[in-house]
Amino acid sequence: MFGIPSLVAAAAGLLAASGPVVLVDTTTLSTYGRLLGTYVTPAGVCYDAWRAAPKDVSSLSRVVRELSAQDPRSLSPADRKALYINLYNAKVLEIVVTRAPKTSIRELDAGSTGLEVFRKPVLEVSGKSISLEDLDRRLREDAKDPRVLLALSRAARSGPPISPEPYDGKKIEAQLDRCARVFLSAPGELTVATAAFPSGAAGARVVCSKIFDWYGDDFDVVGGVAVFLQKYAPAAVSKSIASAGERIQINFREYDWSLNRASACTAP
Numbered sequence: 001m002f003g004i005p006s007l008v009a010a011a012a013g014l015l016a017a018s019g020p021v022v023l024v025d026t027t028t029l030s031t032y033g034r035l036l037g038t039y040v041t042p043a044g045v046c047y048d049a050w051r052a053a054p055k056d057v058s059s060l061s062r063v064v065r066e067l068s069a070q071d072p073r074s075l076s077p078a079d080r081k082a083l084y085i086n087l088y089n090a091k092v093l094e095i096v097v098t099r100a101p102k103t104s105i106r107e108l109d110a111g112s113t114g115l116e117v118f119r120k121p122v123l124e125v126s127g128k129s130i131s132l133e134d135l136d137r138r139l140r141e142d143a144k145d146p147r148v149l150l151a152l153s154r155a156a157r158s159g160p161p162i163s164p165e166p167y168d169g170k171k172i173e174a175q176l177d178r179c180a181r182v183f184l185s186a187p188g189e190l191t192v193a194t195a196a197f198p199s200g201a202a203g204a205r206v207v208c209s210k211i212f213d214w215y216g217d218d219f220d221v222v223g224g225v226a227v228f229l230q231k232y233a234p235a236a237v238s239k240s241i242a243s244a245g246e247r248i249q250i251n252f253r254e255y256d257w258s259l260n261r262a263s264a265c266t267a268p
Contacts, residue, residue: 085151158256204248
């Protein structure tokens with residue numbers, strides 16, 4: 001039998017072997033929640049007001065550092081999902097607040113594709129330098145839940161609105177359901193009209209976000225894009241999709257990369 005000293009020594013050895021487990025203090029999410037509540041509005045993000053408050057800019061950078069320090073391996077799947085979403089969104093906010101693009105986040109490190117801002121390493125997670133694109137991929141592969149695509153903010157007008165509260169593993173299922181419904185119910189975000197098919201039968205033509213084109217394969221796990229839209233769309237659109245059955249044509253709206261800046265904001 002192990003004595004108490006032996007057990008302590010064994011536990012210390014295990015911790016040394018696996019590395020320190022860094023837990024996010026509850027004050028980290030509390031601080032992040034306060035910042036979101038202060039600067040995120042239904043009309044967009046108050047970047048200029050945020051930039052004019054140096055203490056809150058520093059607080060945002062501290063939130064990013066503390067979320068990055070969390071060891072994802074120590075978390076449950078739900079908590080890990082919440083961590084990745086919070087870290088992605090907080091880093092995007094930090095980039096826009098501190099680097100102040102004029103019209104679009106893509107003008108930063110634009111390169112040949114306009115996406116280099118998402119592809120260059122900007123985070124240190126589990127001892128590795130990773131990009132936002134790497135974090136996006138890690139989240140999608142780990143979660144296998146296409147709702148997360150509608151929780152990530154790319155600071156763009158056509159993107160999903162950033163949640164005004166941090167994601168929390170204890171309630172993330174309800175939060176992800178809500179973010180999907182909010183995005184798809186935004187005016188003009190999802191439209192449906194009657195479409196004629198070669199057979200002469202009437203069907204439905206749905207126009208939705210380019211996100212469903214870029215990440216179409218991610219929706220296979222739930223039966224495809226149409227099934228997802230039917231579940232989370234407003235009732236009238238959902239009914240039209242259901243009535244169309246397999247006679248459905250999906251088209252994708254051009255993506256507006258204009259900065260999701262709120263126009264009427266005042267410094268707190």
